[in-house]
Amino acid sequence: GGNPDTTDAEQPVVLYNSPGTYDVTLIVGDRTTFDTLTIADYITVSETDLETGLISYFPLDGDFSDTTSNNIIEATGSIGFYSDRFNKSPKAVYIAQTNYLEIPNSTTLESITNEVGFSFWFRTSKTSGNLPFINRADSGSVDPGQFGIWYNSDTDSLYLELVTNAVIKYTFNTNEWYHLGVSIDAESYQVYINGELAADGALDEAMASSTSP
Numbered sequence: 001g002g003n004p005d006t007t008d009a010e011q012p013v014v015l016y017n018s019p020g021t022y023d024v025t026l027i028v029g030d031r032t033t034f035d036t037l038t039i040a041d042y043i044t045v046s047e048t049d050l051e052t053g054l055i056s057y058f059p060l061d062g063d064f065s066d067t068t069s070n071n072i073i074e075a076t077g078s079i080g081f082y083s084d085r086f087n088k089s090p091k092a093v094y095i096a097q098t099n100y101l102e103i104p105n106s107t108t109l110e111s112i113t114n115e116v117g118f119s120f121w122f123r124t125s126k127t128s129g130n131l132p133f134i135n136r137a138d139s140g141s142v143d144p145g146q147f148g149i150w151y152n153s154d155t156d157s158l159y160l161e162l163v164t165n166a167v168i169k170y171t172f173n174t175n176e177w178y179h180l181g182v183s184i185d186a187e188s189y190q191v192y193i194n195g196e197l198a199a200d201g202a203l204d205e206a207m208a209s210s211t212s213p
Contacts, residue, residue, distance in 0.1 A: 002043075003086055011194065013179070015086070016045040055116075056103070062090045064101070072103060085121060085177040092121075100132075115185040118149070123177045128154055133180065149182060158198075160189060168199045 001022060002014035016022065024042040028035050056066045062081065066072040079099050081090030095101065124131055132150040151158050151172060158168040160182065168191060172178055181192035190200040 013085075013177075013194070016043065019045050019047045021045075060091055060093055085123075115183075117181070117183045119179070119181045121177055121179050123175055124151075124153075124172060125174050126153055127174060149180075158191070158193075160191060160199075170198060 002016050004014065007014070021041045022043040022045070023038055023040050025036060025038045028037075054068050055070055056072045057068050058064060058066060060081070079093045079095045079101065082092045082094040083089040084091035093101070118134060120133075122133070130150050130152050132148070135148045149158070149160055153172070156169060156171045158170050160168070170193060179192075179194050181195075183190045183192075184203070186203075188200065188202050191198045
């Protein structure tokens, strides 16, 4: 079945690890009276190879190895492993404000100029200032044609470099898990938060090749 198998979340996220067809049950009550609705065969999970088409994939299963055939060098940084949103450990990493994960440059990464996508789960305890997610740049400075994604908790805004007006108003509550997906092609971008389209539009500049980490 799904993981978690039960939840009282208002907008639950359930992970199915095995292909198949699954029933869904909704229980609504006022603490004294409860109604139950079960819909048979409501969820269908198909067989999928999650690594197909990926340049790199870091499952964070106790280390920082890239499990794709590209075998990009391990990411490094002064960080520790932590429990993920399903309380499984070591399946997530805790990164303090001054630490980071750096993926060294490779010929595979240098060639990214037309399209790129990112998908990851995160939660934060930071209540002020910038929260950087991804930089493709030297020394933390994003140069023309390179990109960066970060969140400013003071203004409740998500920023996407390469697009001057890509300022997405969104409040990420502390200590709550969120999924962030970003897709960039030669001319446009899309940003998804928890599976819903939060912003899309045209790029202000083309993505440039880079030899930066």
